[in-house]
Amino acid sequence: MKINLLIMGLIALSLLSCNNKTKTKEKPHIAKKIEIRIATTDGSHDVFAYLTRRLLTEKGYHISIIKVKDGIEAIKDNQADIYLSQWVPINSNREVDSLVDLGNIYDDAFYGLVVPKYMKINSISELPTIKEKLKGEIYSIKSRKKVYSYLETTIKAYNLPYKPAELTVEMFEDFYMKRNDFCYTGMYPHPMLNTNFLKFLDDPKSVGARFNIVKYGTTSWCDSFPEIKKQIASIKLNTKDYNMLVEEMGKNNWEYKKSIDSWYQRVKKNFK
Structure with a gap:
């Protein structure tokens, strides 16, 4: 499916x-x-x-x-x-x-950073510790300007050693099938965030708007x-x-x- x-x-x-x-x-x-x-x-x-x-x-x-x-x-x-x-x-x-x-x-409703549930991190503040695993990239969809802007703001607020990268449907499906580690900007409510596959990372600085x-x-x-x-x-x-x-x-x-x-x-x- x-x-x-x-x-x-x-x-x-x-x-x-x-x-x-x-x-x-x-x-x-x-x-x-x-x-x-x-x-x-x-x-x-x-x-x-x-x-x-x-x-x-x-x-x-x-x-x-x-x-x-x-x-x-x-x-x-x-x-x-x-x-x-x-x-x-x-x-x-x-x-x-x-x-x-x-x-x-x-x-x-809200924006946030999302990772697969099998990843061990639970907070945005932990992202610098896995920069190599994620190849220094956090994914978003550039055409969704507000969501993309949220990612840029989050990177700056947490001083994350990451750059925004474009996410496609094909890439997401490939990550899912191969159980690769990745991080992207998500929105809730969203059907994917109601599955057993994904989770929002904690946002201790409350960057994500509601x-x-x-x-x-x-x-x-x-x-x-x-x-x-x-x-x-x-x-x-x-x-x-x-x-x-x-x-x-x-x-x-x-x-x-x-x-x-x-x-x-x-x-x-x-x-x-």
Whole structure:
């Protein structure tokens, strides 16, 4: 079974703008006529988009998942209506011009340095002792600018004798199959970090920022569809439910639809 590292990343959801000037509740019998466009990036938090599609499809809405480069910009440009996976630093200003904050879909996400569980080190401060084993390189994905920037900041804060190096899916799979030692920048929540293979290193200097994963929608769409806005605002995953979902994904070879369908039957009482 191939393990795809690029399950990372951020989800963008969007809802169609409506020209109605009055705020009216949608009637159940017209739900199927309403299309909801969910923007998503190619990343680990696709699970949030697919979960939301599962929940709203059951209520009769037509859901489109649209892949974009930037979720917030996709909403502003009317490519999508809602975005479910904006990583916002805890205690920072959550306001985004012209968008509505629909609440957190996940609390307390974070970045960190990750190694295989079979490696004996447990802290970032121990990395200098194994520089030769790791060939002086810590891996990241340069296109994910915030994660890559975190790695550069960590190297500087701990004065690590390492340089950043680009990580590919093929390299990660090779490390995994051969059980080689390696270190890379990880994000949580992420499906790979719920396996028995990887662990986060302790960060005694608290370099890694912590985030809430926040849902946003356009003001015009939220004003036009207050009932759907309310439903989306109520969608939230806790760590227990997220871990259960990742378990299902592992059982189903990372097939999103099949995994979410089987997982939903176990937890649907939590989502009204």
